[in-house]
Amino acid sequence: MLQVQQVSKHFDRRRSVDGINFEMERGEIVGFLGPNGAGKTTTMRMITGYLTPTSGQIWLDGLPMHEPSRKARGKIGYLPETPPLYPDMTVMSYLRFVADLRDVPARQQKLRMSEMIDRLGLQGRERQIVRSLSKGYKQRLGLAQAIIHKPDLLVLDEPTSGLDPSQIVEIRQLIRELGEQHTVLLSTHILQEVSTLCSRVLIINEGKLVADGPSQQLDRSLNDKFQVALEVKARPAALHTLLDSWSWAETNYVLAEPDEQQEQLIRVRLQGEDGTDFRERLSLALGEARIPILELRRESMSLEDVFLKLTSESVAEPTSVDVSSSDQLALKQEAAISSATDETLHSVIITEQEAGANSKAKANTNAKSNVDATKETKETVSSASSDLSNTTTTPGSDTTSTKMKDKEDRA
Numbered sequence: 410m411l412q413v414q415q416v417s418k419h420f421d422r423r424r425s426v427d428g429i430n431f432e433m434e435r436g437e438i439v440g441f442l443g444p445n446g447a448g449k450t451t452t453m454r455m456i457t458g459y460l461t462p463t464s465g466q467i468w469l470d471g472l473p474m475h476e477p478s479r480k481a482r483g484k485i486g487y488l489p490e491t492p493p494l495y496p497d498m499t500v501m502s503y504l505r506f507v508a509d510l511r512d513v514p515a516r517q518q519k520l521r522m523s524e525m526i527d528r529l530g531l532q533g534r535e536r537q538i539v540r541s542l543s544k545g546y547k548q549r550l551g552l553a554q555a556i557i558h559k560p561d562l563l564v565l566d567e568p569t570s571g572l573d574p575s576q577i578v579e580i581r582q583l584i585r586e587l588g589e590q591h592t593v594l595l596s597t598h599i600l601q602e603v604s605t606l607c608s609r610v611l612i613i614n615e616g617k618l619v620a621d622g623p624s625q626q627l628d629r630s631l632n633d634k635f636q637v638a639l640e641v642k643a644r645p646a647a648l649h650t651l652l653d654s655w656s657w658a659e660t661n662y663v664l665a666e667p668d669e670q671q672e673q674l675i676r677v678r679l680q681g682e683d684g685t686d687f688r689e690r691l692s693l694a695l696g697e698a699r700i701p702i703l704e705l706r707r708e709s710m711s712l713e714d715v716f717l718k719l720t721s722e723s724v725a726e727p728t729s730v731d732v733s734s735s736d737q738l739a740l741k742q743e744a745a746i747s748s749a750t751d752e753t754l755h756s757v758i759i760t761e762q763e764a765g766a767n768s769k770a771k772a773n774t775n776a777k778s779n780v781d782a783t784k785e786t787k788e789t790v791s792s793a794s795s796d797l798s799n800t801t802t803t804p805g806s807d808t809t810s811t812k813m814k815d816k817e818d819r820a
């Protein structure tokens with residue numbers, strides 16, 4: 410339905426959007442994510458025909474949006490970050506005005522306006538002056554103006570930004586309902602919003618598209634091996650011997666006190682050879698060794714982890730399904746390191762069986778700098794969006810001592 414082909418936008422020679430490509434199918438709800446200044450709004454404004462691309466083409470149902478005709482514009486509904494409302498009009502007079510602008514035939518206008526009132530939950534507010542509406546109701550009216558002409562594609566720029574939690578829930582529900590009849594492109598900083606609303610996610614960073622795929626699949630493509638986080642009570646020495654004897658799970662890291670002979674709480678992250686779930690086997694093996702399990706949970710990257718990873722590094726090509734093994738290695742190191750506290754980073758030794766001795770040394774250095782980069786990005790992103798920072802979690806943050814070993818080192 411929508412084809413964005415090699416689109417760039419330069420402002421004063423600065424590339425705000427840099428050669429992006431993607432397509433959207435009818436009926437999709439696509440989340441458009443990126444840090445502040447990444448180019449989301451600029452891209453959306455080009456798709457809606459409000460900005461002309463410096464280069465590239467945008468096609469909507471075969472009509473060129475890079476040189477939009479009135480007919481092409483009529484196929485799009487757009488809710489910018491600040492809803493385009495006239496504060497001195499009443500709700501009804503504003504809807505009539507927009508219906509006129511959007512070429513809704515005069516004989517259909519009354520019906521269409523009352524449909525908008527019902528659909529957007531604006532009953533009882535028809536005669537209210539727009540200025541006096543709450544932010545949530547202004548957003549509803551903004552959505553009404555975006556769909557009054559029954560567009561095929563709905564483009565929503567941060568539709569829940571600045572709303573209180575109950576208004577966010579209401580607007581999300583409305584978007585979900587709108588998604589049943591419209592194709593939706595939605596930009597947001599709230600990753601949970603993408604998980605709950607969107608079938609697919611696009612991530613843009615510094616004007617370039619760095620990821621495109623179903624949100625679930627993005628997580629898997631960056632994390633294709635089954636991983637578990639485990640907390641047990643054992644003597645580290647005994648646990649190491651047991652872990653070494655398993656061929657079906659590889660130890661990513663172990664967090665334990667230095668005393669190898671002292672029974673203690675130990676945190677372990679294990680990784681299977683592939684995506685097979687080995688939790689049952691693991692619990693049986695630990696039971697047999699009489700090692701009590703205090704916690705066992707599957708570890709996967711959250712959408713937030715994916716977002717932070719992809720926006721904290723420059724990626725030339727969008728990640729859709731595959732990543733290189735070196736990328737996976739860096740990811741594991743980053744994940745392991747981010748589980749340790751700041752105080753414990755100095756004692757971290759990276760474990761990677763598939764990496765050679767040289768790359769191990771390099772990995773160690775990279776891992777530490779990754780921590781700084783990741784922390785910095787997290788700070789940037791969280792200052793940019795309080796919603797994002799609310800969902801940040803780093804397992805193992807209360808650990809007092811970190812020791813990471815691999816089987817080779819111990820041998």
Ligand SMILES: Nc1ncnc2c1ncn2[C@@H]1O[C@H](COP(=O)(O)OP(=O)(O)OP(=O)(O)O)[C@@H](O)[C@H]1O
Nearest residue numbers: 420421425426443444445446447448449450451452
């Ligand atoms: N009209 C303009 N003139 C000059 N620069 C612009 C203009 N519009 C956008 N930019 C620049 O383009 C870059 C991308 O901006 P854009 O608004 O698209 O980012 P965004 O991802 O929507 O950010 P945010 O999440 O903060 O809204 C920024 O560096 C911005 O300053």
